[in-house]
Amino acid sequence: MPITKVGFVGCGNMGGGMAANLLKAGFDLAVFDTNPEVLKPLVEQGATATGSPAGVTAGVEAVIMMLHHGVVEVVLNGENGVLPALRPGTILIDAGNSDPRRSRVRFQQCKDRGVHFLDAGVSGGRAGARDGTLSIMVGGEKEAFEQAKPLFAAMGKAVAYMGGPGAGHLSKLVNNLVAHATWTLVGEALAFAERQGLDMPTLVKAMAAGAARSFVMDNAVKLYQEPLPEDWMPKLRQIYEQRAGPYQESWALALADEIGHSLPIVALVNELTKLYRAAGDSPNAEMIDKLFYRITAMD
Numbered sequence: 001m002p003i004t005k006v007g008f009v010g011c012g013n014m015g016g017g018m019a020a021n022l023l024k025a026g027f028d029l030a031v032f033d034t035n036p037e038v039l040k041p042l043v044e045q046g047a048t049a050t051g052s053p054a055g056v057t058a059g060v061e062a063v064i065m066m067l068h069h070g071v072v073e074v075v076l077n078g079e080n081g082v083l084p085a086l087r088p089g090t091i092l093i094d095a096g097n098s099d100p101r102r103s104r105v106r107f108q109q110c111k112d113r114g115v116h117f118l119d120a121g122v123s124g125g126r127a128g129a130r131d132g133t134l135s136i137m138v139g140g141e142k143e144a145f146e147q148a149k150p151l152f153a154a155m156g157k158a159v160a161y162m163g164g165p166g167a168g169h170l171s172k173l174v175n176n177l178v179a180h181a182t183w184t185l186v187g188e189a190l191a192f193a194e195r196q197g198l199d200m201p202t203l204v205k206a207m208a209a210g211a212a213r214s215f216v217m218d219n220a221v222k223l224y225q226e227p228l229p230e231d232w233m234p235k236l237r238q239i240y241e242q243r244a245g246p247y248q249e250s251w252a253l254a255l256a257d258e259i260g261h262s263l264p265i266v267a268l269v270n271e272l273t274k275l276y277r278a279a280g281d282s283p284n285a286e287m288i289d290k291l292f293y294r295i296t297a298m299d
Contacts, residue, residue, distance in 0.1 A: 121172020
C-alpha cells in the first residue's frame with residue numbers, strides 16, 4: 001500500500017526541515033511539537049498541527065519521530081503516546097539518535113502490536129535536513145523499508161538499508177563516534193596552533209585543501225569566515241543540557257563490552273568530553289565548543 005499520509009513528531013532544528021521536504025514531495029502531513037512556534041511555517045505550507053503525539057496518527061500509513069533520545073520513550077508509550085494509537089500495519093520510524101539496544105526493544109514492542117518499526121540514523125546536520133540531502137541509514141524489516149523508501153527519498157540523497165532491528169541506529173552511532181573524535185582532535189590542534197601564533201584563517205583553509213580535509217575542517221573554515229553569534233555560549237549550554245552528556249560514546253562502550261571488543265580511542269574521547277565540559281575555560285575546551293556549536297547549531 002503506498003504511503004500518502006504521514007505523521008511527524010519533533011519539528012525542531014532537524015525535524016522541521018525534514019517535515020518541510022515531505023510536504024514538498026506531496027505527502028499529507030500531520031505534525032506535533034511541544035513548541036507550537038516551530039509548527040507555524042509547516043502549517044503555512046499545508047501541514048495539519050495536532051495537540052499531542054497521538055494526534056498525528058489518525059489515518060496515517062507512517063509516523064516519523066525526530067526526537068532527543070531522552071524523550072522517545074514518553075512519546076512512544078506515555079500518555080497520549082504514539083504507539084497505542086497506531087493501527088496495525090502502520091510504519092513507525094525513529095529518526096533521532098537512540099541506543100541501538102533500545103531500538104531492538106522498541107522493534108519488538110511494535111511487532112507485538114502489529115506495527116512495523118524502523119530505526120533510521122540520519123546524518124548531514126540542519127543544512128542537510130533543510131536541503132533534503134541527508135544520509136539515512138535504516139534498520140528493521142526489509143519489506144517495511146521498501147515501503148517507506150519514498151519518505152526517505154524525500155528527505156535524503158543517500159539512503160541505505162543496513163540490516164535488521166537496531167542496524168540503522170548502530171550505523172549512525174559509528175558515524176558519530178568518528179565525527180566526535182574528529183572534532184575533539186581538530187579542536188585541540190587548532191587551539192594549539194592559535195596559541196603558537198599561526199594565522200588561523202590561512203591555516204584552516206590550507207588544511208581543508210589537503211589531507212586533513214573533512215566535514216569538521218570545512219566547518220573550521222566557516223568558523224573563521226562567519227563569526228559566531230554573541231549569545232553562542234548560553235545557547236551551547238542549552239544544547240549540552242538537552243543532550244545530557246556524551247551518551248553516545250557510553251552506548252558504544254557498553255555494546256563493545258558485550259562482545260569483548262576494545263574501543264580505547266572512544267573511551268578517551270568520552271573522558272575528554274566530560275573533562276572539557278567541566279573546565280570550559282581552557283583553550284582546548286573553548287575551541288572544541290566553538291566547533292561543536294558551528295557544526296550542530298548553524299547552517
